[in-house]
Amino acid sequence: MSAFSAISEDIEHDRNEYTPGVEPQPTWCPGCGDFGVLKALKGAAAELGLSPEEMLVCTGIGCSGKLNSYFESYGFHTIHGRSLPIARAAKLANPGLTVVAAGGDGDGYGIGGNHFSHSARENHDMTYIVFNNEIFGLTKGQTSPTSPKGHKSKTQPHGSAKDPIRPLSQSLTAGASYIARTAAVNPNQAKDIIVEAIEHDGFSHIDFLTQCPTWNKDAKQYVPYIDINDSEDYEFDRTNRAEASEMMYETETVLHEGTVLTGRYYVDEERPSYGQEKRAIGEMPEEPLAERYFDDDHEWDRVYDTFLDRHK
Amino acid sequence: MTTDELIWRIAGGSGDGIASTSQNFAKALMRSGLDVFTHRHYPSRIRGGHTYTEVRVSADPIRSRGDGYNFLLALGDSFARNPQENAYYGNEEVKPLSENLDDLDDGGVIVYDSGLLDTDDIPDFDQRVEEHGWHVYDIDLRTIAREHGREVMRNTAGVAVTCAIAGIEPEVIKSLMDDTMPEKVFEPNMSVFDDAYGVVTEEYDADAPDISIPSGSHDEEQVLISGSDAIAYGALDEGCRFIAGYPMTPWTEVFTIMSQNLPEVGGISEQVEDEIAAAALAIGASHAGVKAMSGSSGGGFALMSEPLGLAEMTETPVVLIEAMRAGPSTGMPTKTEQGDLEHVLYTSQGDSHRVVFAPADAEEAYRQTRRAFQIAYEYQIPSIVLYDQKNGGELQNVPASVFDEAPNPDLGSVITEAELADAPHDPSGKYNRFQHGVEDNVSPRSIPGQEGGRYLATGNEHMPAGHISESPDNRVNQVNRRMSKMETIRAELDADGGQRNFHHGPADADYGILTFGSQQGTAVEAVDRLNDEGESVKLLGVSELAPYPVEEVTGFIESVNEVLVVEMNASAQFRGLTQKELGRFGDKLSSLLKYNGNPFEPAEIVEGFVTSIVEDGRLPGHETKFVPAAGD
Numbered sequence: 004m005s006a007f008s009a010i011s012e013d014i015e016h017d018r019n020e021y022t023p024g025v026e027p028q029p030t031w032c033p034g035c036g037d038f039g040v041l042k043a044l045k046g047a048a049a050e051l052g053l054s055p056e057e058m059l060v061c062t063g064i065g066c067s068g069k070l071n072s073y074f075e076s077y078g079f080h081t082i083h084g085r086s087l088p089i090a091r092a093a094k095l096a097n098p099g100l101t102v103v104a105a106g107g108d109g110d111g112y113g114i115g116g117n118h119f120s121h122s123a124r125e126n127h128d129m130t131y132i133v134f135n136n137e138i139f140g141l142t143k144g145q146t147s148p149t150s151p152k153g154h155k156s157k158t159q160p161h162g163s164a165k166d167p168i169r170p171l172s173q174s175l176t177a178g179a180s181y182i183a184r185t186a187a188v189n190p191n192q193a194k195d196i197i198v199e200a201i202e203h204d205g206f207s208h209i210d211f212l213t214q215c216p217t218w219n220k221d222a223k224q225y226v227p228y229i230d231i232n233d234s235e236d237y238e239f240d241r242t243n244r245a246e247a248s249e250m251m252y253e254t255e256t257v258l259h260e261g262t263v264l265t266g267r268y269y270v271d272e273e274r275p276s277y278g279q280e281k282r283a284i285g286e287m288p289e290e291p292l293a294e295r296y297f298d299d300d301h302e303w304d305r306v307y308d309t310f311l312d313r314h315k
Numbered sequence: 316m317t318t319d320e321l322i323w324r325i326a327g328g329s330g331d332g333i334a335s336t337s338q339n340f341a342k343a344l345m346r347s348g349l350d351v352f353t354h355r356h357y358p359s360r361i362r363g364g365h366t367y368t369e370v371r372v373s374a375d376p377i378r379s380r381g382d383g384y385n386f387l388l389a390l391g392d393s394f395a396r397n398p399q400e401n402a403y404y405g406n407e408e409v410k411p412l413s414e415n416l417d418d419l420d421d422g423g424v425i426v427y428d429s430g431l432l433d434t435d436d437i438p439d440f441d442q443r444v445e446e447h448g449w450h451v452y453d454i455d456l457r458t459i460a461r462e463h464g465r466e467v468m469r470n471t472a473g474v475a476v477t478c479a480i481a482g483i484e485p486e487v488i489k490s491l492m493d494d495t496m497p498e499k500v501f502e503p504n505m506s507v508f509d510d511a512y513g514v515v516t517e518e519y520d521a522d523a524p525d526i527s528i529p530s531g532s533h534d535e536e537q538v539l540i541s542g543s544d545a546i547a548y549g550a551l552d553e554g555c556r557f558i559a560g561y562p563m564t565p566w567t568e569v570f571t572i573m574s575q576n577l578p579e580v581g582g583i584s585e586q587v588e589d590e591i592a593a594a595a596l597a598i599g600a601s602h603a604g605v606k607a608m609s610g611s612s613g614g615g616f617a618l619m620s621e622p623l624g625l626a627e628m629t630e631t632p633v634v635l636i637e638a639m640r641a642g643p644s645t646g647m648p649t650k651t652e653q654g655d656l657e658h659v660l661y662t663s664q665g666d667s668h669r670v671v672f673a674p675a676d677a678e679e680a681y682r683q684t685r686r687a688f689q690i691a692y693e694y695q696i697p698s699i700v701l702y703d704q705k706n707g708g709e710l711q712n713v714p715a716s717v718f719d720e721a722p723n724p725d726l727g728s729v730i731t732e733a734e735l736a737d738a739p740h741d742p743s744g745k746y747n748r749f750q751h752g753v754e755d756n757v758s759p760r761s762i763p764g765q766e767g768g769r770y771l772a773t774g775n776e777h778m779p780a781g782h783i784s785e786s787p788d789n790r791v792n793q794v795n796r797r798m799s800k801m802e803t804i805r806a807e808l809d810a811d812g813g814q815r816n817f818h819h820g821p822a823d824a825d826y827g828i829l830t831f832g833s834q835q836g837t838a839v840e841a842v843d844r845l846n847d848e849g850e851s852v853k854l855l856g857v858s859e860l861a862p863y864p865v866e867e868v869t870g871f872i873e874s875v876n877e878v879l880v881v882e883m884n885a886s887a888q889f890r891g892l893t894q895k896e897l898g899r900f901g902d903k904l905s906s907l908l909k910y911n912g913n914p915f916e917p918a919e920i921v922e923g924f925v926t927s928i929v930e931d932g933r934l935p936g937h938e939t940k941f942v943p944a945a946g947d
């Protein structure tokens with residue numbers, strides 16, 4: 004019997020279950036795109052029939068990091084940039100959990116960029132949502148790694164001299180096996196993408212455009228947006244790495260010219276997840292490790308019996 | 316020269332198999348009933364560069380390297396850089412011989428591979444040999460090795476020559492080789508062995524020098540084990556099944572041992588992108604209900620500072636290992652020091668708190684690593700095991716029965732689903748995982764996936780269910796609750812018997828030597844010698860640093876006239892900690908420091924004590940440094 008019955012239970016869930024019954028209510032500014040992520044995640048969790056207690060939502064630090072304060076589930080609000088290593092270890096420890104990591108563009112592409120690359124490369128079976136508002140929200144509007152070139156802020160009074168990073172392209176190169184961009188202004192697409200991302204066996208990366216009306220007036224509302232998977236102007240095969248790459252490059256370029264492209268960019272269903280790879284080489288147990296500590300019948304190996312002979 | 320102990324130094328180049336040859340030699344002698352202790356010296360280089368390992372062998376228990384040594388086996392350095400005129404690094408080829416002469420005892424033995432080393436390259440060699448009464452055996456080990464096998468077998472030839480000179484039964488070595496080598500390597504090695512052994516018995520006078528190996532026997536089965544082995548084994552027996560790490564000398568040893576063993580017991584090892592990730596992964600795994608650890612050496616541990624604070628704030632149990640080497644910065648990667656004490660005690664922002672153990676040797680490393688896990692999981696606090704390049708790598712024999720212990724996979728303070736049904740929740744249905752007013756101020760944690768256990772773990776200050784809060788009232792309650800755990804842990808450790816650290820020497824001694832961690836064994840030997848020489852000295856070796864054993868150390872200091880604090884760093888960090896914790900004794904504590912990269916020899920502590928404390932004189936040379944007590 005599992006020690007974690009929230010994981011094994013199979014009942015319908017209503018999206019309201021993911022809303023805290025009482026406080027805290029979100030403290031985000033009116034009109035903030037972060038509300039869109041919260042709403043889409045609730046819709047996706049309900050659609051997937053996930054129990055709040057089989058989900059672990061790990062966040063970084065930033066306005067975005069408050070996501071799990073307002074989403075009813077197990078949560079780990081970590082430190083700036085480190086949601087991914089905490090999330091992926093939890094998944095390895097208990098693969099039964101549905102693990103979602105989330106944080107800002109500064110958090111994920113800046114200070115946590117190393118973890119982003121490696122988590123994607125390793126293809127951990129989890130979903131990573133980056134709230135991309137092209138700004139440092141919580142620290143009051145400084146330029147972030149995705150801020151467009153020339154963007155002025157208090158710390159870049161003459162405008163940023165740096166080109167923004169290309170999050171989708173980077174993700175593809177690093178090795179993510181599901182890559183999408185959506186926008187807070189597009190709640191249905193956002194929900195569908197989160198559903199797909201959670202269902203996907205591997206590292207799913209969603210670059211989620213979240214407008215910050217308080218600090219990033221330039222970025223407006225990310226409207227009008229175009230869904231590249233629906234539009235006839237953008238024909239490409241999202242299972243083809245080269246075509247996906249080209250589509251991403253264009254998307255990243257035109258964003259700063261006022262064209263907001265969204266949709267699924269890359270999907271690789273073939274690639275085994277990290278857990279599968281690790282099990283295949285005998286470096287991860289078949290049964291969730293976390294269960295073992297609650298299993299009174301488990302026979303724990305002792306060093307005295309297993310490893311000491313080589314020292315004799 | 317007659318001696319009741321052999322201190323054998325095998326020297327060669329990095330990459331020439333010096334470590335494995337010395338390990339086999341030590342193990343063979345341990346099996347024959349003797350006590351052994353090794354000390355290694357190696358450069359931060361893969362191929363080439365002078366390296367040596369000392370194997371000290373005695374019929375009596377030994378816990379330290381010796382003073383100097385009496386038997387040198389100098390092999391060639393196969394990867395030495397070409398000798399150049401005025402080369403900054405000197406002539407590397409002869410270093411296995413030339414670099415080791417200063418420490419060799421009078422009347423000692425030199426065996427060198429004349430196939431690779433030429434004494435003409437060493438200034439005044441013959442004159443020094445005569446002056447010190449050394450016995451020299453120039454034997455072409457390389458040629459013997461080549462004749463029967465491959466050149467690397469010259470190590471075997473050197474061991475055979477050692478046996479012939481020191482009177483070690485060939486069978487002692489051969490049976491071990493038989494156990495560890497595949498047949499087709501074993502055969503030629505035996506021919507090399509016999510041939511080299513024969514050279515000594517046939518060509519040299521058997522009675523000179525008068526070095527003979529003692530004989531001994533053990534009451535019970537022994538294992539040859541290092542501090543790194545013991546830390547890993549302590550973790551495994553505590554049910555640790557998850558490690559995340561990033562290589563850094565000397566921590567890499569523990570990480571490697573764990574990575575090799577974990578898959579066999581159904582555990583997980585992760586080599587990750589950096590040490591921030593490593594610590595964060597350990598925290599993530601522990602949060603999800605697995606006993607987990609990480610670790611590094613100073614530089615990597617610096618990167619763990621912020622995750623460490625997160626573990627403290629979220630009360631996530633985790634064990635971190637810190638293997639000290641000479642700093643600051645990259646420092647001397649393969650050289651030993653105890654300079655990270657303050658780093659480990661105080662890193663990470665705010666009123667942070669953690670438990671720190673600094674085991675002295677393999678046995679303490681095993682026990683204290685286990686204790687570190689127990690405390691971490693029971694009290695939901697990070698525990699750190701602080702050791703160093705010295706005791707991580709020293710091999711010593713320990714009774715196998717030390718490890719004959721039951722495993723303990725207990726997750727500590729956790730709640731079950733059944734208990735959660737009746738546990739306090741907040742109005743939104745979150746479990747009050749950070750409650751005030753609970754037993755020992757430890758609020759049992761739920762594990763993700765448990766029905767009825769959801770809560771928010773956060774590095775922000777938080778309410779009982781985890782909601783972020785800056786309410787002054789809640790803040791004070793939470794800080795008080797978290798901080799109080801240290802006092803509870805102190806009481807628990809004290810309850811184990813009060814005198815929980817290591818005491819040695821006459822209880823009524825006039826003087827004290829105080830040390831911590833890996834210096835303990837060497838200090839024991841120094842204290843014995845001082846008392847034999849008529850001094851009146853006792854030792855306290857502290858290996859529980861936080862919570863600091865205030866009463867025990869106070870009692871020790873009060874019972875003597877003066878205390879010499881011995882540690883391997885330049886800023887007397889342990890003495891500083893002691894004064895801070897005890898709030899007095901500044902005029903009673905002086906320091907003996909060493910920070911040249913090499914661990915103390917017993918004689919250096921003896922000399923430091925006699926010269927500085929007894930005679931009020933000045934230490935010659937700058938190998939060690941005396942810092943007097945305040946106002947002294």
Ligand SMILES: Cc1ncc(C[n+]2csc(CCOP(=O)(O)OP(=O)(O)O)c2C)c(N)n1
Pocket residue numbers: 064065066067068083106107108109110111134136138139140141142147
């Ligand atoms: C190590 C560290 N450095 C800096 C900060 C301060 N800080 C908090 S959030 C943040 C940036 C937030 O920007 P982003 O990640 O884009 O999140 P947003 O607020 O825009 O959602 C910074 C710099 C911190 N908390 N920790």
Ligand code: SF4
Pocket residue numbers: 030031032034035036037066067136140141214215216217218
């Ligand atoms: S500052 Fe920007 S990102 Fe932060 S809550 Fe306000 S609108 Fe949202």
Ligand SMILES: [Mg+2]
Pocket residue numbers: 065107108109134135136137138139140147
């Ligand atoms: Mg941002």
